[in-house]
């Protein structure tokens with residue numbers, strides 16, 4: 080049996096004619112940017128998350144960058160001011176900090192769950208620290224209570240990188256959160272997309288302006304902005320998919336539980352949180368010393384796996400100025416992590432075939 084890591088065609092076909100109808104509605108409307116589908120989606124996603132404002136933008140990297148740009152402008156942050164990020168994230172988290180002219184400071188994750196180790200954050204805070212970006216990696220919410228407490232004590236902003244955590248309980252409660260709607264996400268568009276969410280009206284307005292050439296009104300530019308918009312087609316598609324998000328996340332948890340039962344004792348399986356809804360299993364990440372051999376052996380049996388992520392940011396050529404850093408836990412995740420097939424449309428037979436592949 081061939082088991083794909085993620086069969087996007089099957090995911091999107093599972094919506095029947097709904098996605099095509101949504102796209103057709105936009106095609107016929109004559110409006111393709113900044114119109115009613117976007118307005119409706121922003122309202123629906125904000126309501127779903129229980130926040131006041133949602134502002135669509137071009138992708139998750141832009142969402143993160145736009146919030147940092149806005150705060151830099153609003154709060155007078157200087158070039159080179161510091162932002163604490165986990166040392167084992169997807170590169171976009173770090174790129175957003177650099178793009179905003181700020182400096183990433185890497186905090187090691189926990190070996191048990193790959194989330195930022197909250198006990199190490201305070202030691203990294205200096206007089207130049209302005210913000211913490213916890214990443215809800217693989218779909219699991221970080222320890223937000225503790226992070227918000229630390230931030231409050233030190234007068235720091237908190238920007239959640241929720242690009243892998245659509246619908247995870249406990250997320251989207253900080254000053255702002257950034258989402259990606261890349262097609263493979265739990266809530267994925269048919270192309271690129273992203274948004275920021277916040278309860279701060281002023282921040283929402285500023286991000287909306289920055290994302291639209293820094294305009295306040297047409298052809299009046301108050302910021303040196305960018306062009307980063309969530310288009311009407313993607314917004315219409317996301318409205319359809321949002322309605323099924325909780326059900327899809329529940330199926331992901333069911334698959335994760337099955338993996339958990341069948342693989343514990345063979346490899347290091349992720350810890351299921353005490354409140355199971357805090358994990359939406361964007362990625363089901365195991366760890367093993369024999370990662371590369373295991374990946375090869377599963378491949379020979381038709382089971383496709385991926386590695387998230389083989390090279391941590393401080394080891395990337397793009398960030399060679401940080402290669403002297405000693406970040407052994409990020410390295411360990413990079414060396415041992417393997418992501419198993421995961422999607423809400425996987426059949427029970429496929430899930431079983433993955434587990435049998437380990438025997």
Ligand SMILES: Cc1ncc(COP(=O)(O)O)c(C=O)c1O
Pocket residue numbers: 138139140141168169171172214216240242243259260261271272273
């Ligand atoms: C943790 C994390 N942050 C940021 C991003 C960036 O999102 P995008 O690819 O939409 O720019 C992604 C996804 O790709 C991600 O997984």
